[in-house]
Amino acid sequence: MSAGAGGAATAENGDSMLTEIDHVAIAVHDLDAAVSWYAATFGATVAHRERVESDGVEEALLKVADSYVQLLTPTREDSPVAKYLASRGEGLHHVGYRVADCAAALQSVKDQGGKVIDQAPRPGSRGTTVAFVHPKASFGTLIELVQE
Numbered sequence: 001m002s003a004g005a006g007g008a009a010t011a012e013n014g015d016s017m018l019t020e021i022d023h024v025a026i027a028v029h030d031l032d033a034a035v036s037w038y039a040a041t042f043g044a045t046v047a048h049r050e051r052v053e054s055d056g057v058e059e060a061l062l063k064v065a066d067s068y069v070q071l072l073t074p075t076r077e078d079s080p081v082a083k084y085l086a087s088r089g090e091g092l093h094h095v096g097y098r099v100a101d102c103a104a105a106l107q108s109v110k111d112q113g114g115k116v117i118d119q120a121p122r123p124g125s126r127g128t129t130v131a132f133v134h135p136k137a138s139f140g141t142l143i144e145l146v147q148e
Contacts, residue, residue, distance in 0.1 A: 017099050017100070017101075017104065017105045017108060018097040018098070018099060018105075019097075019098045019099060019100060020066060020067065020097070020098040021067045021095065021096070021097060021098070022067060022068065022096035022097060022098040022144075022146040023061065023067055023068040023069065023070040023095075023096040023144075023146070024067070024068075024069055024070065024092065024095055024096070025070040025071075025072055025092070025093040025094045025095070025096065025144070026069065026070070026071055026072065026090070026091065026092060026093060027072050027073070027081050027084050027085050027088075027090055027091065027092075027093040028071050028072065028073050028085075028090050029073065029085060029090060030073065031058055031059075031060055031071055031072075031073040034060070034071045034073075035060050035062075035071060038062055038069070038071070044062040044063075044064070044069070045062065045063075046060045046061065046062060047061050047062065047063040047068065048060075048061040048068075048125070048126055049061070050125045050126070051075060052124075052125050053075075054122075054123075055079060055080070055081075056074055056075050056076040056078065056079025056080070056081065056082065057072050057073065057074055057075060057079055057081050058072075058073050058075050059071065059072050059073075059125060061125075061126075070096070072093060081093065093142065094132070094141070094142035094143065094144050095141060095142075095143055095144070096130075096143075096144040096145075096146045097143060097144070097145060097146065098146050098147070098148065099145050099146065099147055100147065101147065102121040102129045102130065102131050102145050102146070102147035103120070103121050103131075105131075105145045106118070106120070106121060106131040106133075106145060109133050109137060114133060114134070114137030114138070115133075115134035115136050115137040116131065116132070116133055116134060116137065117131075117132035117133065117134050118130070118131040118132050121145075121147070124144075124146065126148075127148075128146050128147060128148055129146075129147040130144055130145060130146050130147070131144070131145045132144050132145075133145065
């Protein structure tokens with residue numbers, strides 16, 4: 001794979017900016033119950049658990065190969081996950097894609113006329129840098145760009 005400016009893949013040079021699936025996020029009402037179900041059903045264990053105050057969520061990451069299943073529950077009623085659960089119920093919330101350069105990937109979405117939720121990358125869980133792409137820009141799927 002060739003690299004663009006700064007060593008990162010770019011859409012212009014034909015390389016994919018998406019390097020891996022980082023996680024698949026599932027919104028749940030009861031985080032402990034969901035963690036217990038995954039443990040009892042699949043033997044999955046929590047690799048990382050964190051409360052992300054800025055997003056109003058608590059998450060549990062279950063390691064699956066080089067990716068995660070991210071179980072999310074709201075910690076306050078005005079969080080996006082709380083609103084999602086109220087309108088759609090439990091289920092798939094978003095897909096997180098790993099990128100080498102979150103700012104460049106976000107700019108690529110903007111350059112293509114896509115709608116973004118985050119205008120600039122911001123701190124995420126696990127010490128990552130993240131940005132969200134609006135589902136209207138990505139065929140109905142909320143996308144999180146994740147730079148480790």
